Amino acid sequence: MTDPADDLIPSVFARDCTSRGVMNNVTGRWGGLALAALHDGAFRFNALRRRVDGVSEKMLAQTLQALERDGLVHREVQATIPPRVEYTLTPLGARVAAKLIELIELLEGEVDQVQSAREEYDREHPAPVR
Amino acid sequence: MTDPADDLIPSVFARDCTSRGVMNNVTGRWGGLALAALHDGAFRFNALRRRVDGVSEKMLAQTLQALERDGLVHREVQATIPPRVEYTLTPLGARVAAKLIELIELLEGEVDQVQSAREEYDREHPAPVR
Numbered sequence: 063m064t065d066p067a068d069d070l071i072p073s074v075f076a077r078d079c080t081s082r083g084v085m086n087n088v089t090g091r092w093g094g095l096a097l098a099a100l101h102d103g104a105f106r107f108n109a110l111r112r113r114v115d116g117v118s119e120k121m122l123a124q125t126l127q128a129l130e131r132d133g134l135v136h137r138e139v140q141a142t143i144p145p146r147v148e149y150t151l152t153p154l155g156a157r158v159a160a161k162l163i164e165l166i167e168l169l170e171g172e173v174d175q176v177q178s179a180r181e182e183y184d185r186e187h188p189a190p191v192r
Numbered sequence: 193m194t195d196p197a198d199d200l201i202p203s204v205f206a207r208d209c210t211s212r213g214v215m216n217n218v219t220g221r222w223g224g225l226a227l228a229a230l231h232d233g234a235f236r237f238n239a240l241r242r243r244v245d246g247v248s249e250k251m252l253a254q255t256l257q258a259l260e261r262d263g264l265v266h267r268e269v270q271a272t273i274p275p276r277v278e279y280t281l282t283p284l285g286a287r288v289a290a291k292l293i294e295l296i297e298l299l300e301g302e303v304d305q306v307q308s309a310r311e312e313y314d315r316e317h318p319a320p321v322r
Contacts, residue, residue, distance in 0.1 A: 077246030079303075084303070115205055116207035161295040168291055173202040176263055
């Protein structure tokens with residue numbers, strides 16, 4: 063039997079599409095930063111946690127697990143004593159990370175423009191006095 | 193007086209950098225989808241809500257407000273009866289949306305690969321019996 067869903071074109075705009083879920087993992091609060099960090103090379107867990115400033119141990123572990131399940135991150139346990147666990151990007155993860163880096167570089171480069179927009183918005187929309 | 197922070201190079205990896213906040217708005221659960229939808233043209237609120245399948249009225253309003261404050265989305269109230277509110281991208285918003293579209297098209301195009309990775313992962317990591 064053919065699943066009718068096989069004929070649908072994937073769309074992140076559809077709430078049940080697999081691509082929506084992947085997008086949430088890739089662009090979630092920590093997923094994008096983890097992928098972007100790994101774009102620079104392999105990381106051990108604690109080094110990655112230092113790089114992704116502000117993430118908790120639990121959130122980073124969950125983030126990496128979701129990205130590993132999606133086939134974007136590879137987790138390798140090396141047979142050293144103690145065992146060393148290293149995270150790298152898969153080929154698909156590297157393609158996704160490259161797109162994220164482009165987005166990040168654009169945002170980092172336009173921070174001043176965003177800051178000005180925020181100041182203007184806050185002047186025009188003063189917070190109500192409580 | 194010069195603020196020492198003015199000398200820092202913006203980095204999304206730093207938890208207090210403005211660019212981190214913008215990235216969260218742009219890639220948050222609904223921000224990315226709203227920007228990508230607006231890449232197709234102007235939307236009124238309810239039409240945008242139908243396009244971004246699954247978003248609540250409250251979350252979409254909050255998302256659009258954050259994007260407007262960041263200078264990525266323009267909100268225009270037209271003097272019709274009843275007033276018509278339309279959302280469009282600013283020039284910077286259009287540049288950000290274009291990067292997001294590239295990322296989305298990559299993910300939508302590789303959904304089968306992600307699905308296979310998930311099935312393999314789930315076979316190798318069976319859920320514990322409760």
